[in-house]
Each structure stands twice: as C-alpha cells, then as structure tokens.
Amino acid sequence: MRTKDNNKPQWQPATITIHGGKTRDEHGALVAPLYQTATFSFENTAQGSARFAGEEAGYIYSRLGNPTVTELEQRVAALEGYPAAAAAATGMGAVSASMMAFLAHGDHVLVSDAIYGCSFALFSHLFTRFGIQVDFVDMSDLEKTASAMRDNTKLVFLESPVNPHLKVIDIAAVAKIAHTKGARLVVDNTFMTPLLQQPKLQGADLVLHSATKYLNGHGDVVAGIVCGSQEDIELIKLTTLKDMGATMSPHDAWLILRGLKTLDVRMERHCTNAVQVAEYLREQPLVKTIFFPGFADHPAQQLMGTQMHGAGAVIAFELHGDLNTARLLLDSLQLITIAVSLGDAETLIQHPASMTHSPYSPEARAAAGISDTLIRISVGLEAVSDIIADLEQAFAACTNSNTQNNEEQVKYG
Missing domain, CATH: 3.40.640.10 (Type I PLP-dependent aspartate aminotransferase-like (Major domain))
Incomplete structure (x- = not known):
C-alpha cells in the first residue's frame, strides 16, 4: 500500500x-x-x-x-x-x-x-x-x-x-x-x-x-x-x-x-459562536467574572499569533451568588446540555467544582481558583442566537428567583 x-x-x-x-x-x-x-x-x-x-x-x-x-x-x-x-x-x-x-x-x-x-x-x-x-x-x-x-x-x-x-x-x-x-x-x-x-x-x-x-x-x-x-x-x-x-x-x-475530516470547518463555527456567546455573557449583571482568551484584556493576547492562533470555544465564568445560584442557572437551561465533555456539536455546560474537578479537595480547588460559582461552557455548532436565547431565559429564571427571595425576606424579615 x-x-x-x-x-x-x-x-x-x-x-x-x-x-x-x-x-x-x-x-x-x-x-x-x-x-x-x-x-x-x-x-x-x-x-x-x-x-x-x-x-x-x-x-x-x-x-x-x-x-x-x-x-x-x-x-x-x-x-x-x-x-x-x-x-x-x-x-x-x-x-x-x-x-x-x-x-x-x-x-x-x-x-x-x-x-x-x-x-x-x-x-x-x-x-x-x-x-x-x-x-x-x-x-x-x-x-x-x-x-x-x-x-x-x-x-x-x-x-x-x-x-x-x-x-x-x-x-x-x-x-x-x-x-x-x-x-x-x-x-x-x-x-x-x-x-x-x-x-x-x-x-x-x-x-x-x-x-x-x-x-x-x-x-x-x-x-x-x-x-x-x-x-x-x-x-x-x-x-x-x-x-x-x-x-x-x-x-x-x-x-x-x-x-x-470536518475538524477545520467545525472549529471555525465553534470559535465564531464562542466569541458571540462570550460577548453576551460579559454583559450579564449576574456574571461576576468571565474567562475567555479571546478578550483583549485576557493575558492570552500576548501569545496570540505566536503560541495560539485562536481563542478556542470553551468559556468559563463565575456568578454573583453561591452554589445554589450556579445550580439554578444550569437547571433552568432547555437547549444547552448539562454534560462534562466538550468539543461536541451540542453546546455543553457543567459545574467544575462538583463535576469534572470533584477529585480536588476543597483546599486544592481554592488554590487552583475553582470556586463554587464557576461554570464552564463548551460552545457548540447550533445557531448562536438559539444558544444565547437559552442563556437569556436561564439568567431570567435566576433573577426572578433572587427577586422572590428578597421579597420574602422583606415580608417576613
């Protein structure tokens, strides 16, 4: 041969x-x-x-x-x-x-x-x-x-x-x-x-x-x-x-x-979608910190063009709130799938502290910067407008829950 x-x-x-x-x-x-x-x-x-x-x-x-x-x-x-x-x-x-x-x-x-x-x-x-x-x-x-x-x-x-x-x-x-x-x-x-x-x-x-x-x-x-x-x-x-x-x-x-055979075209779509999702997440009041190498203020920018030729399609972000806030956001999603892999056609989301990085002790997680509100999303190949719409309704569910909790605290305070 x-x-x-x-x-x-x-x-x-x-x-x-x-x-x-x-x-x-x-x-x-x-x-x-x-x-x-x-x-x-x-x-x-x-x-x-x-x-x-x-x-x-x-x-x-x-x-x-x-x-x-x-x-x-x-x-x-x-x-x-x-x-x-x-x-x-x-x-x-x-x-x-x-x-x-x-x-x-x-x-x-x-x-x-x-x-x-x-x-x-x-x-x-x-x-x-x-x-x-x-x-x-x-x-x-x-x-x-x-x-x-x-x-x-x-x-x-x-x-x-x-x-x-x-x-x-x-x-x-x-x-x-x-x-x-x-x-x-x-x-x-x-x-x-x-x-x-x-x-x-x-x-x-x-x-x-x-x-x-x-x-x-x-x-x-x-x-x-x-x-x-x-x-x-x-x-x-x-x-x-x-x-x-x-x-x-x-x-x-x-x-x-x-x-x-389709890696090149898939990565182009993954990365294009990820930029738009990251920009959307950056504007959300519930998002405390966002980690994405494609942003101009991310330290990765000094290595773009030499070590890296793109930002990839994985995004991490921390929320204002606690573990329950992170769980509510993920549980409110309808299109985006809660799963611990990445790189699939589907957009996948997971909670590292309780899932992929659960083998870490709490002390090791803290030292590595893995908080209870850190969420990782692997942006897939769906229409990006549908991905963002799903995130939008999940953030709304969290906001409504926080509002109800605050009202109850005032009522029964």
Missing part, C-alpha cells in the same frame, strides 16, 4: 485533516477501510516469529497495532508536526501511558496547579502510592515554576488553556525551564486542537489529546492520542500502553478519522 507524504510543505492543516497519513487501499476505496479484527494471520511460522522478534514489519494483534489505528496516528502526528503518535482507548489512557513510560520510583513530576480532575487524581492520588513525587504549581508564574524544579524532575505536565478557568501558560518559557533540568515537557492540547496551537513549535516533547473531544467531534467515542518523537512513541507503545492494555479499538479510530 502506498502512503501519501505527510510532510508536503504545501499542505495546510485543513488539508492534513483530510489527507494526512492516508494510505491507498488496494481496492481503491476512498474512505479508509475499517480493519475490525482482533488478530492477524501469518503465512507460516517463520513469518510469525519474525514479526514477534521485530525482524519483519507487519501486524500481529490489534492491541499491538492495527491498520485503521495506524492511519489515525499518522494523521494526528502530521497535524501536530511530530513523526509519530500512539492512540489510546481514552484520554486518560494516553495521559497514564505517557507518564508511566518515563517515570520510576523516586522520580519527580511538576504539574500545573489546575488541570482536568482525573489527571489531578492520577498525579495526586495514584502516582504518590508508587513513590513518585509530585508538586503542583501555578505555571503562569515562571519564577515559581523554575523554583519548583528539582534535580530528579523527569516530567513537566501542563494544559494550556488550563481546565477549567482558561488560564494560559507560556509553553515556550516552561519548555526552556524543563529542558534546563533535562526534563520532558508534556502538553495536553485538547482545548485548542492542532489547528489553533502546536505545542511542538514551542518546545513540547510530547503532546496529547482527549480525542473524545474536538478531534472526534460527535460525542460517540472515548479515546486519546499522544504525539512525539519516534523513539518516545515506540517506548510508550511497547511498554505501558501495550502492557496496560489501554489501546484504541479500530472502530473508534475509524470514527475519529471520519470526524477529523
């Missing part, structure tokens, strides 16, 4: 999402075939032995590799600018396999203070059981970041923008700090996608995604992927990913390949 050249300089990211890593099917099928098979047969015992010994290229067993999964890996690697990638069954599978491939008892990891809740649990609850030392630091403060590095720091892990409140971290500056100590920098690029941010250009050694989100875009797959050098990806594939069994199914890879 003939593989198209992923490194053609004339190919733009929008083209790579469709053609990157594509192989020519022997029957001429335009769409990549789905190799829905658990195992692969050998012509004879010598061939089987040679493949297991690594002396002959070819597939053995789908946990060790599959043509459909390989095509997805090649395409995402091309998008991120790396020579190789490893696909995992979930985003957390990609995080865990990538971390564990390079860590041993006594090693130190430096982690951004605000990250996805399950990533936080992995570092703070699980890794420490195996003698891996972990520190969390605000990586937007480069002095604190440099001071937190140790001689035994092997990995530095961050998200940018940070989940859930969209703080932006200077990846190039953190990469320089990490590399000074000989540590690898690992960046979770889920929120941005390779179309809006390529951490490799800023010095990241490994870049990973929850492919569940924008890469797939249709809410019907859980998957992860990590991109890096050929050597690093081979290590991840042949050790932790293989032995933990967190490899991606060929059917899921096929669905993500389908979703990738």
Whole structure:
C-alpha cells in the first residue's frame, strides 16, 4: 500500500485533516477501510516469529497495532508536526501511558496547579502510592515554576488553556525551564486542537489529546492520542500502553478519522459562536467574572499569533451568588446540555467544582481558583442566537428567583 507524504510543505492543516497519513487501499476505496479484527494471520511460522522478534514489519494483534489505528496516528502526528503518535482507548489512557513510560520510583513530576480532575487524581492520588513525587504549581508564574524544579524532575505536565478557568501558560518559557533540568515537557492540547496551537513549535516533547473531544467531534467515542518523537512513541507503545492494555479499538479510530475530516470547518463555527456567546455573557449583571482568551484584556493576547492562533470555544465564568445560584442557572437551561465533555456539536455546560474537578479537595480547588460559582461552557455548532436565547431565559429564571427571595425576606424579615 502506498502512503501519501505527510510532510508536503504545501499542505495546510485543513488539508492534513483530510489527507494526512492516508494510505491507498488496494481496492481503491476512498474512505479508509475499517480493519475490525482482533488478530492477524501469518503465512507460516517463520513469518510469525519474525514479526514477534521485530525482524519483519507487519501486524500481529490489534492491541499491538492495527491498520485503521495506524492511519489515525499518522494523521494526528502530521497535524501536530511530530513523526509519530500512539492512540489510546481514552484520554486518560494516553495521559497514564505517557507518564508511566518515563517515570520510576523516586522520580519527580511538576504539574500545573489546575488541570482536568482525573489527571489531578492520577498525579495526586495514584502516582504518590508508587513513590513518585509530585508538586503542583501555578505555571503562569515562571519564577515559581523554575523554583519548583528539582534535580530528579523527569516530567513537566501542563494544559494550556488550563481546565477549567482558561488560564494560559507560556509553553515556550516552561519548555526552556524543563529542558534546563533535562526534563520532558508534556502538553495536553485538547482545548485548542492542532489547528489553533502546536505545542511542538514551542518546545513540547510530547503532546496529547482527549480525542473524545474536538478531534472526534460527535460525542460517540472515548479515546486519546499522544504525539512525539519516534523513539518516545515506540517506548510508550511497547511498554505501558501495550502492557496496560489501554489501546484504541479500530472502530473508534475509524470514527475519529471520519470526524477529523470536518475538524477545520467545525472549529471555525465553534470559535465564531464562542466569541458571540462570550460577548453576551460579559454583559450579564449576574456574571461576576468571565474567562475567555479571546478578550483583549485576557493575558492570552500576548501569545496570540505566536503560541495560539485562536481563542478556542470553551468559556468559563463565575456568578454573583453561591452554589445554589450556579445550580439554578444550569437547571433552568432547555437547549444547552448539562454534560462534562466538550468539543461536541451540542453546546455543553457543567459545574467544575462538583463535576469534572470533584477529585480536588476543597483546599486544592481554592488554590487552583475553582470556586463554587464557576461554570464552564463548551460552545457548540447550533445557531448562536438559539444558544444565547437559552442563556437569556436561564439568567431570567435566576433573577426572578433572587427577586422572590428578597421579597420574602422583606415580608417576613
């Protein structure tokens, strides 16, 4: 089978999402075939032995590799600018396999203070059981970041923008700090996608995604992927990913390949809608603070055009009021869906303190800036006027509730 050249300089990211890593099917099928098979047969015992010994290229067993999964890996690697990638069954599978491939008892990891809740649990609850030392630091403060590095720091892990409140971290500056100590920098690029941010250009050694989100875009797959050098990806594939069994199914890879074809046009609509929703939210009296990298006064603006090529489509905002106010707002929505993912066609909204970031202790949430009234919204592909209208009626419900409560207090005060 003939593989198209992923490194053609004339190919733009929008083209790579469709053609990157594509192989020519022997029957001429335009769409990549789905190799829905658990195992692969050998012509004879010598061939089987040679493949297991690594002396002959070819597939053995789908946990060790599959043509459909390989095509997805090649395409995402091309998008991120790396020579190789490893696909995992979930985003957390990609995080865990990538971390564990390079860590041993006594090693130190430096982690951004605000990250996805399950990533936080992995570092703070699980890794420490195996003698891996972990520190969390605000990586937007480069002095604190440099001071937190140790001689035994092997990995530095961050998200940018940070989940859930969209703080932006200077990846190039953190990469320089990490590399000074000989540590690898690992960046979770889920929120941005390779179309809006390529951490490799800023010095990241490994870049990973929850492919569940924008890469797939249709809410019907859980998957992860990590991109890096050929050597690093081979290590991840042949050790932790293989032995933990967190490899991606060929059917899921096929669905993500389908979703990738529309990534460019979807991201354009996501981002356009998000700007209008953010502008609407900024004018609401009930909104105390809004976090959106697209605003001129957001610190991310200093990195626009260099690190970032857009603001993305996730918005976070805090409300005046308390936990009950946040719950009432979400429960009053009719179109927008309460769900904890992002990057789907549907607009999704969630309450980080009680949902995605519930693994944090109250003290850790406070330190990371995750308040009880913080809300995260992933703006979808619906007509933006309908998204805003739904928010409008939900804010009205909260205002009416507050008015009634105030009247009752006056009446019975």
